[in-house]
Amino acid sequence: MTAVHEDAGPEVDRLRELLIADLDTGFAELVRLYQDIVYATLLRACQHPADAEDLAAEAFLRAYRALADFDRTRIAELRPRPWLVTIALNTWRNSVRDRGRRPAQVSLDELVDQPAQTDDFAAADNRIDLGAELAELVDLLPEKQRIAVVLRHVTELSVPEVAEVLRVPEGTVRSHISRGLSRLRSELAQRRSHEVML
């Protein structure tokens, strides 16, 4: 990903200045910097690439409409990454609520670039296989653990940022993440031992 990984520093300072000087030019830069993070987050949240793209575009439009009403003080204090991820998750939750149901779970082939598993050698390649397997296991996590794990380890927000985005205490975030990770580990270990036995 080409996106920024720190929500401070000269790049973010420059972005804030751009947004204040010329909203639309600044916004193009904001989209360029954060679109991958917003899309990655939504992809793991809604679990469907086409939906994730729609939701990401909608989230950015919401962000634009909000920014248009911000004064310069508010833009100067903006921390784009947690702010955008918050909007993205709200956009996703609204879409889920509007449809009255969760989007259908879809084929995992769409979720990761996965080599075709037509031969036994591909399945035996532990490293390549891990991504696809992990995507599958992440999608099976309970929602709270899934979103916390995704925000921390896919979106790469800090624990305080995850807490801010999800509006829960940091301790709760840590516990969701740790329970999610240990579940992933044990599921993986189980699958591995199953493979070995085969």
Place this chain on the structure above:
Amino acid sequence: MTSGLGDATDDVVRALAGLAPEPIDLMPRIFAWWCRVDAPIGEVFVAFTERGVCYLRSSELVLAEPMLFSESFRARFRRPVLPAPRPPDGLESALRTGELGELRLDLRDLTEFERAVLVAAGRIPVGEVRPYTWIAREIGRPAAAGGVGTALVRNPVPLLVPCHRVIHPGGDVGGYVLGRQVKERLLRAEMVNLDEVRVLAGRRVYYLGCTSTNVVCFPTCQHVRAVTEEYRRGFRTVDEAVAAGYLPCPHCRPGH
């Protein structure tokens, strides 16, 4: 795979970071672009998205200021807009010929009703005009002529959707988003017989029948304009014409 859980643990966190999908380009989904091009009425500003042209204003209307155009775009669409590297394909020829051709329009922000009004207006041929009530009837909402007027004045893409071809029956051109004078100029440039329409209306004639074919038309219909004076008969209403044995023209559909 049997090297113990310690390695697997690091693998999990590392693999999670690797779950990020391929880079994506959302710019076309979010932004609109603007350009300025020449049209028969002079320079116009045009905004478009990946779906098509969504906004057109005469340069005159925005005092030739790109800033005023993009501000009015943002106020209406609440979407970011940047200068386009070049106009969309087909825009200049669509403006020159009055035919959309391959040019697509992005009318997603309109209501169903507004879209229906614009689609109906798009069916009026060059050189002809229709009254507001005609559009209302064409879209199956005969009582909504007032709403038709509002929808036409809100037309985001005048010229490309020829809302200037909808006027009052007596030849009063009515309102226009680019100004009444521009509307009159456009209609004259399209060879609409506005003066004749006004003279006829002065005699309370709003429809013309052809005595040899027994078809009744709007006075701007190409069909009746080809008919010489001696074979014409004027009517105040379509009902009168029908009572006299005339059929409403299938081309201009004056209604009955």
